[in-house]
Amino acid sequence: MTFAEKAIQYFARLKPPGRLPPGVQPLYPHKDPAVQAVIREFFSRYYSDEQQRTMLIGINPGRMGAGITGVNFTAPRQLAQFLGIPHPWSDSSELSAEFIYDVVSAYGGPIAFFSQFYLGSVSPIGFVRDGKNLNYYDDPLLQERIRPYALKQLKAQIDFGVRRSVAICIGGDKNLKFLQALNDEHKLFNELRVVPHPRFIQQYRRSAKQSYVQQYLDELLYCIKK
Structure with missing residues (x-):
């Protein structure tokens, strides 16, 4: 199977973690047919081969980015403007997606970038509390409860065809501490x-x-040479 086939299958079957703390809700757009269509198009366009990629590992999706589109670090605006993927959502964006696509452009564009790299997260499901984004590590109970889930999901994404020689943690301090311990x-x-x-x-x-x-x-260049 290609990287794309494995990824599309994974996201079609993805479930949110159980036993979330009181007041914490999952960002789980993946059962939306529009999200499924976008995920299929994205991976089919950029990952339809068996080449290995280096993984960049963020925290968890936010409600204005992958919490809408299902594609990590990609808000609706980046889907349309950078990737040319049609979607039914408004032209909304988020700060993280804007910076990441500046990096994608500086690297040579989406084809060059995604042929070498895969954007992931410690948790592929995001979280909200009182309508606001919640990082998994901002709630000690949430961090504790998602640890087995995060490990399972990271292993599953590595199986897409992720290189194990080196990975990049996006975000120092708390995200790095959690990921380094795992x-x-x-x-x-x-x-x-x-x-x-x-x-x-x-x-x-x-x-x-x-x-x-x-x-x-x-x-990125360091990882390519490893």
Whole structure:
């Protein structure tokens, strides 16, 4: 099976984690026929081969990005403007998606980028509380409860055809600490690299954005050579 076939099958069967803490709701758009169609088109267009990719591992989807589209770090605007994939949603965007697609463009565009890399997350399902995005590590009980789920989903995505020599953690501090602990115990990857989270860059370091784009490019090139 190709990378695309495995990924499409995985996302069609994906279920949210159980036993979420009180007040925490999953972002689970994957049963929407429009989301299924977008996921099929995305992976069929960019991953229909057996080439291995390096995985970039974010936190969990947000409600304005993959919480709508089902495609990690990709909001409706990026689907249309960068990937040319039609969809039924409004022209909404999110800060993280905007930065990631600046990196994609700087790397040479979607065909070049996605032929070498796969954008994933510690949890492929996002979370909200009181209508606001919730990172898995912002609630200690949520972090504890999704640990087995996160491990299972990371292993399943590695089976698409992800290289195990090296991966990139998107977001230092809490995301890196959680992912590093999983990796130390279960040996998912030989090496973990880290880059700052796009939302942090866009909110607090926007004036230096190009230097962060270059930092991402440097890490991508490092992984390609491993």
